[in-house]
Amino acid sequence: MSWQATAWVSKIEAGGASGKLLLYALANYADENGRCWPSDARLMSDTELSERAIRDWKRKLEEAGLIAVERRRGGGGTFQADEIRLAMATETPARPPANPAGGEGKTTGKSCCDHRQMTPPPPANGAVPPTPPYKAEPSEEPPIEPIEREAREGEREEGEIAEAAKADRPGSADFEKRVARFCSGRGFLAGVWQDWEKSSLGYIGRHFAALSPEERAEAERWRDPYLLDLGARKIAPQPPGNFLRDKAWNALDPMILKRADDLRQAKLGPADRQQPEGWAKCLGPAGMAFLFGKMLDGPADAVLAARPFLTDSQLRAAWPAVWWWRASQNQKGGAVFDRRWHGLASAMEPVPKESAMLAAWRAEFDARGWQWMPVFDGLDVVFCPKGGPAGLEAFKAAIDQGDEQAEAEE
Template sequence: MSIEALRWVEAQETGSPGTQLVLFVLANYADENGECYPALSLLAKRSQQSVDTVRRKLQVLEEQGYIERQERWRENGTRTSDRFRLLMRRAPGGDPLDVVGTLADCEGTHPGNLQGCTPASFARGTLATVLPQEPPFNPQLNNPPDPPVGGGGGEPDVGEGDGSQLDAFLTAFGEEPSAIVSRPPAARAWAKLTPVERANALAGLRAYLDHCRRHKRKVCSPATYLRDRYWDSFKAAPEPQRAAPARKLDGRSQAVAWARSAADRSRWVFVEEGSEAWREWASAFREEGAAFATGSMKMIDVGGGRYEPRRGRSFPMERPPPRGTPATDADAAE
């Protein structure tokens, strides 16, 4: 537990009691560097909220710049708890501050003379936050030089010519009233994508937003859309040629049609989201020009009488048949 982290949380205003409580729980587990690795189930238990609610609160904290989250994976490829880091250089409800040092750094310093003294606070209630000294005006700073390669600070480098792509991406998100658009986390997620992935993300955005409007679903944040690769399910399908002959239905197309039907799914196979089989089904859906929705949470028997929550959905079979496989009789498939 970090006393500094708990005091920092007390000074924040997240705008929601539930969100503030999740931030307190993270601070309670944070080390001296503001880092912790609690599972979602533990955060839900300590904050007395559901796992889905905690997941939404963490997204809000990340988008508002209070925390930074990084996925972690085991050597066998399975997912483990995320790494959380409290961004304690943030001022209460505002911009980041360069607040370093300890209380001893400012002992004997009059509050009116803080030059060179930058602790987070004096005695509680005397000085809540020490603001950095404003530098003298320098006309050359109106057009600062480009930072050197590998230099830190500012927004992540998104590549030459990709800044306008990011602007267009965020502008499209901003047209949706229910969307929460925060540029810094979106820019960090954008910087991690390849040029091809950025183009695909833009191509699938309009279809994703239309899907949310039609089904009255809440639009995720731009950072979540990029980080979780939502565009994989909403890539724009090529326009069919008017005079093209009808393609003969094969086993792969038939499997997609079954997966989209309302048939009895009691004997279907559960496929976990993010697995190789999941990606094969997503590819098969795109080939048929069908939207491939994200999965939902389901309790799965993992053996030994234990059940664990997994995200995914059920399909008629574990993997779709290869292209060109002959179609089978529907009754036999059932």
């Protein structure tokens, strides 16, 4: 990681919170010259942006002159991870193409940026521009060329398995993330696979790709029981690549499946053990879509809602749906939301804390007289409609369209 790159990003106008987030992620891998090689899968994991959003923002930032992307081809015609160079020589903040009203997912494919403004003009007298007042020291951390690239190349050697699901298609970003989760334990009960880093992720990925879709599902099903059983007996597990290569789960005792399931149920809260259809976290995309939709509907009591501070009973009277959302969040963390709100989850985007976009949202809440929930201040990201406050009109149109479709179905 280069602190020079991070400092440069802090002064740049990226044109949106997601663009800024992507620049910070790139700076995390950059050397002192602004060069880095992160794969799209790594950037997706770091930013929690979709694959399409990563591609769109890389194109926008490249068009704006903030980054330069060099596509690299390896042996046998395969592509390696792009080399990306941050335009750290650009001292004047640049503004990439503005987001369309429909959000980041809808792009015109054309740059609205005047590239002539990207580089500041030289001094009139022809003098050499002044150097910065600090001495740039080389980063102690080398530029990171991700091991996912090796996995991608190995998986192509095995050939693609023709499956509909992206996560079951070797070579796809979703497949790479699935292999990484299998090793890191993200989303698994047993946590990280001990000493998995001693193996190459490419080696592990190749053996995962060699399995059939059913065998991959079995490997994931047996992962936690296997690791938990060995952990209880103080025995180190075999490397994950060998576990996959040997299909070791075929020789395991089925009783460890039940023990792992019992442990999983014991760790879950009552609300999580049996969640009804339509349940979602209040602070997730569907829950936040509900909250924004109800606030756009307006208060039940406008006079009461105009007060700067509302007690719990006053909030219930002024904003019944907002009160219900807050009560559900405080009590259970989630609730059952109508399917239309689940359908609108794709219209939401994560807005990082302490970002200019989140500050803009807070100002919009104040301007509209909406209640800013204190819980938002403790989150790393807050899900809001795509496109910032300017995207609320498109978000409201999407709600209305969903209502019309629901009425037609009835």
